[in-house]
Amino acid sequence: MVFIPACTAAISGFLVAIKVGPGVFFSGLVAVAGAIAATAAFLGSPKTAADHLASARAYTALKHRVDTEISLMTGASDLAALEVRTRELSADYVRITTTDTPMANKFYEKARRRIQQGSAE
Numbered sequence: 001m002v003f004i005p006a007c008t009a010a011i012s013g014f015l016v017a018i019k020v021g022p023g024v025f026f027s028g029l030v031a032v033a034g035a036i037a038a039t040a041a042f043l044g045s046p047k048t049a050a051d052h053l054a055s056a057r058a059y060t061a062l063k064h065r066v067d068t069e070i071s072l073m074t075g076a077s078d079l080a081a082l083e084v085r086t087r088e089l090s091a092d093y094v095r096i097t098t099t100d101t102p103m104a105n106k107f108y109e110k111a112r113r114r115i116q117q118g119s120a121e
Contacts, residue, residue, distance in 0.1 A: 009037060
């Protein structure tokens with residue numbers, strides 16, 4: 001996301017410097033592309049996307065571990081062993097939630113609606 005505006009700013013700045021084409025247009029283009037590149041770099045959009053992807057994978061892995069534990073439970077299962085495993089899974093959940101990058105409310109609501117519709121199954 002940062003690469004294209006940064007390249008546009010660099011090329012436009014170079015064209016203004018060597019006085020090729022309409023200087024006012026390229027100067028304005030440099031300003032806009034530079035502002036976009038600076039904002040994207042400041043916000044760290046690639047890092048945020050990677051953080052959300054890692055978080056989603058961690059939650060999915062936890063969900064699969066919980067599903068496996070539920071499928072292995074029987075009426076004769078040892079209650080103490082189930083309690084220990086539940087506490088371990090709970091600790092994993094807490095670890096994931098405490099290391100997550102916060103998500104904007106609009107994205108949270110969109111994901112929540114998709115999950116309620118069954119897209120996470």
